[in-house]
Amino acid sequence: MEQHLSAIFLYAAIIGYGVALLSALVLLVSGKRMFSVASLAIMAAAVLAHTIALAARTLEFGHPPITNLYEYMTVLAWFAALGHFFIIRAAKNDFIAAFTIAVILMLMFIAALLPGEGTKNLMPALRSYWLYIHVSAAAASEGFFAIGFASSILYLIKSGLRQGTPLRARLPEPRQLDDITYRTVVVGYVLFTLGALFAGAIWAYRAWGSFWSWDPKETTSLIVWIIYSIYLHLRINRKAEGRLPHLLSIIGFLAALVTFFSSMFLGGLHSYG
Amino acid sequence: MRRLMIFLSSIRLMLPLLGVLGLVALIGVIIPQDGDAAQYTRKYGSGFAAFLTANGWHHIFSSAWFLVPLALFCLNLLLCVGKRAGSLVRIVTGASRETPVKAFTWGAYGSLVLHAGLLFLVAGGIIQYYRGATQMVMLAEGEKQPAGDFPFSVALRHFTIDRNAEGATVNYRSGIDLIDRSDSLLRSGETRVNAPLSWKNFSLYQATYGYLPDAFKKADCSVIDSMGDTLFSGTLPFGKAVPMKGNNRLLLCDRFECDFVLDIQNRTIGSRSQNHNNPAFHFMIIQNDTAAASQWIFLNQTRRIPALADNIVSIEKYDPAFFSGIQIKKNAGTGFIWTGLASVSCGLLAIFLFPMRPRSQTSAPANPDSARPV
Numbered sequence: 001m002e003q004h005l006s007a008i009f010l011y012a013a014i015i016g017y018g019v020a021l022l023s024a025l026v027l028l029v030s031g032k033r034m035f036s037v038a039s040l041a042i043m044a045a046a047v048l049a050h051t052i053a054l055a056a057r058t059l060e061f062g063h064p065p066i067t068n069l070y071e072y073m074t075v076l077a078w079f080a081a082l083g084h085f086f087i088i089r090a091a092k093n094d095f096i097a098a099f100t101i102a103v104i105l106m107l108m109f110i111a112a113l114l115p116g117e118g119t120k121n122l123m124p125a126l127r128s129y130w131l132y133i134h135v136s137a138a139a140a141s142e143g144f145f146a147i148g149f150a151s152s153i154l155y156l157i158k159s160g161l162r163q164g165t166p167l168r169a170r171l172p173e174p175r176q177l178d179d180i181t182y183r184t185v186v187v188g189y190v191l192f193t194l195g196a197l198f199a200g201a202i203w204a205y206r207a208w209g210s211f212w213s214w215d216p217k218e219t220t221s222l223i224v225w226i227i228y229s230i231y232l233h234l235r236i237n238r239k240a241e242g243r244l245p246h247l248l249s250i251i252g253f254l255a256a257l258v259t260f261f262s263s264m265f266l267g268g269l270h271s272y273g
Numbered sequence: 274m275r276r277l278m279i280f281l282s283s284i285r286l287m288l289p290l291l292g293v294l295g296l297v298a299l300i301g302v303i304i305p306q307d308g309d310a311a312q313y314t315r316k317y318g319s320g321f322a323a324f325l326t327a328n329g330w331h332h333i334f335s336s337a338w339f340l341v342p343l344a345l346f347c348l349n350l351l352l353c354v355g356k357r358a359g360s361l362v363r364i365v366t367g368a369s370r371e372t373p374v375k376a377f378t379w380g381a382y383g384s385l386v387l388h389a390g391l392l393f394l395v396a397g398g399i400i401q402y403y404r405g406a407t408q409m410v411m412l413a414e415g416e417k418q419p420a421g422d423f424p425f426s427v428a429l430r431h432f433t434i435d436r437n438a439e440g441a442t443v444n445y446r447s448g449i450d451l452i453d454r455s456d457s458l459l460r461s462g463e464t465r466v467n468a469p470l471s472w473k474n475f476s477l478y479q480a481t482y483g484y485l486p487d488a489f490k491k492a493d494c495s496v497i498d499s500m501g502d503t504l505f506s507g508t509l510p511f512g513k514a515v516p517m518k519g520n521n522r523l524l525l526c527d528r529f530e531c532d533f534v535l536d537i538q539n540r541t542i543g544s545r546s547q548n549h550n551n552p553a554f555h556f557m558i559i560q561n562d563t564a565a566a567s568q569w570i571f572l573n574q575t576r577r578i579p580a581l582a583d584n585i586v587s588i589e590k591y592d593p594a595f596f597s598g599i600q601i602k603k604n605a606g607t608g609f610i611w612t613g614l615a616s617v618s619c620g621l622l623a624i625f626l627f628p629m630r631p632r633s634q635t636s637a638p639a640n641p642d643s644a645r646p647v
Contacts, residue, residue, distance in 0.1 A: 121441030124466040186625050193621055198614050207467050209407070209478045209602040211610055212398065214334050219302045226295040230288055237284055262302070 006060060007116070009053035010074065014112065016046025017081075017105045024098035028170070036094060043101065047081045054078060061118045066135040067126060069260065071118065073111035075136065076260075079143025080104050083184060087147060091180060093172040100150045107146060130203035137195015142256045144188035145228075149253035151180040152246035159243055181249050182235055189228045196221055220259040227252040282352030290349060293342045301333045335402075347395055350388050357385045383623025390616025393609045400606025408601045413485055413594060417452065420601050423475065425451045425459055432482060432597040445479050447597040464599065474604045481598030486531040486547045488512070492554065492591035496524060499583040511594065514559055521560065528555035531593075533571070542569070554588055 020043040027035035054075065057065040065071035084100045091097075155177040161168040171177075200218070201211040212218060231248040280286060305312075308331055313322035329336030361382075408421035412429035419426045430448035437443050444465050451459040451472055464470040470477040489511050496505040496517060504517040505524050514523035533553035534545040545551075557567040568578045568586070575587040 121437065121439065124442060124444045127443065128467045130467075190621050190625055194618055198618060201610075201614070203467075205607075206469065207478075209469065209476055209600055211401075211607075214301060214306060216302050219298050223295050223298050223302070226291050226298070230291050233284055233288060 006053045006056035009049045009056060013046045013050035013053055014105070014108045016042055016049055017101060017108060020046055021098060021101045021105055024094060024101055027094050028098060039097070039101075040089070043081075043084070047078075047085065050074075050078050050081060057118065061120050063122060064132055064136065065118070066131065066139065067122060068115075068118070070111055070114035070116045072135065072139055072260070073107060073114060075139040076143050076146070077104055077107035077111060079140045080107060080146040081143075083144050083147040083187075087180060087184060088151075091172060091176055093176065095170055096151060096154055096172050096177070096180070099154055100147055103146050103150045125207055128203060128207070130199060130206065134195060134199040134203055137191045137199060141188040141190075141192035141196060142253070142260070144184045144191065145249075145253045145256055148181045148184035148188065148249045151177045151184070152249035155181065155246045156243060156250070178246075181246060185228055185231060185235075185249060185252075189225075189232060192221075192225060192228070197225060216262045217259060220255065220262045224252055224255045224259055227255055278352065281349060282356050283349075287346065287349045287353070290342050290346045294339070294346060297333060297339045297342065300330060300338075304330055304333070306334070307332060343395070347392060350392050354385060354389050354392065357381070357388075361385065379627035380624045383620040383627065385620070386616050387620025387624065390613045390618075390620055393613030393616060395613075397606040397609030397611075397613055400609060401604075404603075404605035406603040409480065409598060410601065411481075411596050411598050412447075413488065413596050414490075417450075423601060423603065425453050425472075427477070427599060427601070428452055429597050429599075430461075432595040434482075434595075445482055445597075447479055447599060449477060449599065451475075451477075474607075476602045476604060478600040478602065479597070480600035483547070483596055483598075484531065484549055484593040485596050486544050487529055488594040489529050489552075489554075490592040490594045492526065493589045494524075494526075495585075495587055495589075497585045499577070504584065517558070522565070523559040525557045525559055526554050527557055529553070533569070549593060552591065554591075556586055558584075 020039050023035045023039035023042055026032075027039060054065055057071070061067075064075075066075055080100070081104050084097070084104060088097050088100045154171055155174060158168055158171040158174060158177065161171075172180075200221075204213065204218075205211045227248055231245050231252060234245045234248070304325060305316075310322060310326055313325060313331060316322070317325070325331055329338065333339055406422070408423060410418045410420055410427050412418055412427065414429055414431055417426050417428035428450040430450060431446075432448075433446045435443040435446060446463055446465045448461075448463050449470055450461045453459050460470070460472040462470045464477045464479045466479050469479075491508045491510045494505065494507070494509040495503065498504050502518070504519070504522075505515065507515075509515055509524065509526055511526055511529060514525040516522070517524050530542060530544045530553045531549040531551075532544040532546045533542070533551045535542055552572045554570050554572075555567065556570055558565045566578075570578070570586050570588060572588050572591070575585060577583055577585050
């Protein structure tokens with residue numbers, strides 16, 4: 001019953017994100033403020049439905065929904081939706097709000113394409129509290145990277161448009177986009193380093209006797225970490241301004257998606273679900 | 274010399290090095306590591322396979338492609354940490370005119386600790402690589418084996434599969450004794466998945482398990498004589514003779530094949546696989562310490578066996594005997610790794626909770642029209 005409930009609420013969340021995106025697009029075209037309120041209200045309802053779906057799935061299977069690729073992607077999208085609320089809405093710009101909803105919707109579609117079967121009975125290797133720390137922190141970090149990815153794309157679009165173009169005028173200020181990317185990457189980077197890499201390494205030591213095994217998922221995670229490390233060094237030390245850090249933010253999130261799928265195509269120690 | 278030192282400790286060197294390490298790691302992901310030449314030839318063709326094996330791309334993380342930029346990166350980090358630590362010492366001792374508040378915020382301390390922590394992590398990894406060692410032992414219950422070059426033997430007291438009420442596997446447990454060369458017990462305990470057993474700088478992990486192909490734990494067995502009297506009915510352990518009713522006869526199962534096959538040419542008996550597809554039990558009836566009769570019996574076979582004095586012997590079910598695969602790791606460098614993990618974690622939190630510069634300075638007035646490379 002709860003599984004049925006979680007599926008219903010998850011589809012409700014997808015529809016909600018879709019309608020919120022539609023409202024945001026109508027707002028961009030028409031400029032009528034009522035659509036801003038509608039988009040915000042529908043988005044809030046969609047996040048609520050998404051939260052209920054995750055809670056119902058937790059109750060159904062007796063553990064948080066972070067044990068296979070489908071569950072991981074739905075949790076990642078949920079964190080991105082939270083990031084949207086706390087960071088993007090504060091920016092008070094309709095364009096970036098619409099764009100991040102589109103990214104969240106894309107993540108939900110990816111989740112919907114993955115096999116959604118769950119299990120109550122986790123294999124012994126996954127029966128550890130490290131699972132909750134490691135995987136939820138990784139999903140949270142990538143949720144924030146997704147928001148940074150969206151704002152970096154907008155930054156590059158803005159930088160690619162000529163002065164005086166109507167679209168350029170409506171896009172957020174570069175400084176605002178730069179700030180959003182930086183803040184999301186900082187939160188994501190700390191979570192990724194502590195949760196995805198370090199908690200994962202400690203768990204690997206407990207389970208396999210080795211902190212690091214050059215497993216494909218570990219190595220692709222290291223690549224993600226390197227990309228964002230370069231981004232942060234460039235950004236903090238002001239070694240480069242403009243497009244390069246934003247290109248790195250985009251490549252970093254795409255690399256995180258490759259990491260997500262790496263166990264599917266490359267196998268290795270992380271081939272659980 | 275001073276300019277060289279400045280360059281070697283600079284971020285201008287560090288960023289390209291990180292990029293190179295990332296690219297090398299990417300090659301390590303794309304090309305399966307530690308394969309043999311034939312595998313690469315099958316996958317990539319002989320030309321590219323020869324190229325990648327000649328260049329060490331099949332062991333890229335222990336090749337110069339990775340180790341040289343890693344060494345340079347460590348040198349860069351070391352010099353960078355040294356430079357920052359030197360500044361800190363000068364400020365603390367008053368040798369610098371900069372005030373501590375202006376020059377060293379918590380974020381700056383964090384940066385120092387984080388970069389030093391990365392050095393600890395690399396050092397721990399190198400020590401583990403050169404000084405650590407791994408051995409694997411496969412043990413049947415009750416068996417003892419030397420643990421390779423390590424100064425002890427490992428004995429498996431029991432192997433258990435824990436199941437929940439639904440019958441799903443919850444964990445695998447091995448009761449283990451570590452015994453030194455003079456047969457003294459060093460450590461007795463249990464290793465489980467996610468919970469290794471430790472002794473000094475050794476850790477023992479529950480790595481694998483399986484059914485033994487040539488032994489079982491116990492079987493439910495019955496023997497009925499030609500008159501219809503039950504001579505034996507109950508549990509028969511493998512390899513142990515049990516008394517039968519009357520005439521001082523003993524029943525013994527002394528051999529087991531999990532996937533019985535008879536080689537007609539050589540007249541030999543064995544298993545065609547490690548799977549328990551066709552289990553067969555070799556029974557003996559012992560009378561006055563000599564084998565009076567013997568016969569192979571298959572599972573659920575109920576028929577009169579002339580070789581076993583016309584008795585009907587049947588095996589209804591049996592419990593397979595397990596072996597447990599224990600991985601033994603000699604830990605080296607773990608202290609460095611723990612220190613590194615703690616340092617980097619504290620450093621990260623310090624940097625981002627206490628930014629190194631005031632907020633107005635960290636928000637770059639990034640103008641997309643004035644993009645410039647590093």
